[in-house]
Amino acid sequence: MRLFPSTAWLLKGELKPVRRSWRETPQRRSVNQRKGRAYQLLITTRPWTRLHAWMEKKLDGQGVKGVDIARMYAYDGEIRSTKPRQHSDPVDYEGAAFHVDSFDESDKVLAEYVLASASIDIHKKRQKRADRKSGCRNMSLHQAAIAYHLADTSRDLKFDRLLKSLETATDMTQKQSTELRAGTKRLYREFLVQFKGIICSTPMAVADAEFRNWFHPHLITVDEGGRLPENELLTVLAFYDAPVIVVGDHHQLPPYLKFNANAKNDLQSSNPIAPQLRYSTTERAVDAGAIETFMQFNHRSSGFLHKVPSQLIYRDLMTPFSRANQWSSLTETYHKFLLELAPELPKNETRLMVTLEGSWDSYIGTSARNIAHARWIVATSIKAVHDKTLTSRDGSPMDILIMAYYRAQVQTIEQMLNQAVIDGKLTREQRLQIRVQTLDLSQGGEADLVFVDYTRTGDTSFTSSALFFPFQLNRLIN
Secondary structure, X not given: OEEEOOHHHHHOOOOOOOOHHHOOOHHHHHHHHHOOOOOEEEEOOOOOOOHHHHHHHHHHHOOOOOOEEEEOOOOOOOHHHOOOOOOOOOOOHHHHHHHHHHOOHHHHHHHHHHHHHHHHHHOHHHHHHXXXXXXXXXXXXXXXXXXXXXXXXXXXXXXXXXXXXXXXXXXOOHHHHHHHHHHHHHHHHHHHHHOOEEEEEOHHHHOOHHHHOOOOOOOEEEOOOOOOXXXXXXXXXXXXXXXXXXXXXXXXXXXXXXXXXXXXXXOOOOOOOHHHHOOEHHHHHHHHOOOOOOOOOOOOOOOOOOOHHHHHOOOOOOOOOOOHHHOOHHHHHHHHHHHHHOOOOOOOOOOOOOOOOOOOOEEEOOEEEOXXXXXXXXXXXXXXXXXXXXXXXXXXXXOEEEXXXXXXXXXXXXXXXHHHHHOOOOOHHHHHOEEEEEOOOOOOOOEOEEEEEOOOXXXXXXXXXXXXXXXXXXXXXX
């Protein structure tokens, strides 16, 4: 089992697994795809519903062709795995759980079959263009399974006749429901056995017996290893024989507990199991000195904006990837852009701290926003997007990430950016280059230029927590 700091670097090819048999050249990669050796399984604990789209974009950018990426939810639903939280609006969790449980995999397959059948008649030209696409494609598991079935319905004529009979039916008998469930299970089994590509899912979903019995990957990567409890990770890995790469940073967020570990009453003292539940495999590997590399490719400390986080959080193990005299021409271009904003910026820094004197924050409910911050960020983003010298590494248009600490601030900035499109200050294509997300949603992402908006000017609240320093400093690539 190998441990690395980030899935992003692994997929970009900047971190290579130690086993040389996994290092593929473009020629070997294309041969392996033709021979069907592209089996991979990605287990992730972050918001992986966006990961599959991000992975498709990265693989297309690297010239990797013909890789299918499937995203899989747990068979039985995951709504009960989340503890209800306080919310301003009443949420019927029991009702939601009932509807999720009643809408099972067979219902998804039937719904997808109806949609796919309609699209064949209505969107033939669009489908032909999609079939000619040379890059990768991502889809949900039931979408991929139905596409597999429609490619050759003779594989299960009985199931195909059942789907056709139910396509226009308003109700189904108990016998039809039983046959639909059995057919769905057969379809999933056949699809998983022959699938050549990448599946993005969660630890709970890949531990399902129906899934692990039929899908046997050649490589497993586990993201957010520092967030996943050790015993949970080891339980998942026990079901698979493939090589495993664990990526993560145990200095960011520890494993999450749904109960109060320090609760005390007449019958209960502090929970003695809590320390073990908050211990990740990544942290144990770091403590034991058994990691492959702590940070082989590091961009986080390049700007030297805060020297304290490297010392306080990373024990001075976070060393700069390059010095100013080793910068690429593109990095120098971004530094020149920052000099226009702050002429006094030192030549060896690529990060800029901006303070807007006199700005103040207000609240929408319990969420803070700062109009002055939003206006400055939007104006600077528009300026950056119009600067044609600022690009991504491959020469494509730059990506901008605006990371705000509060949802209200995210909505405020998005409204200003959308208004800029209406006013003609931004084109729709330029607007798509700018992403506005909260701290949690931007976790694991990357961009060429990043704005971190603390929003609040009074009480710093959770924004001063040491756990957030790594998030604040790991977004900028160049």
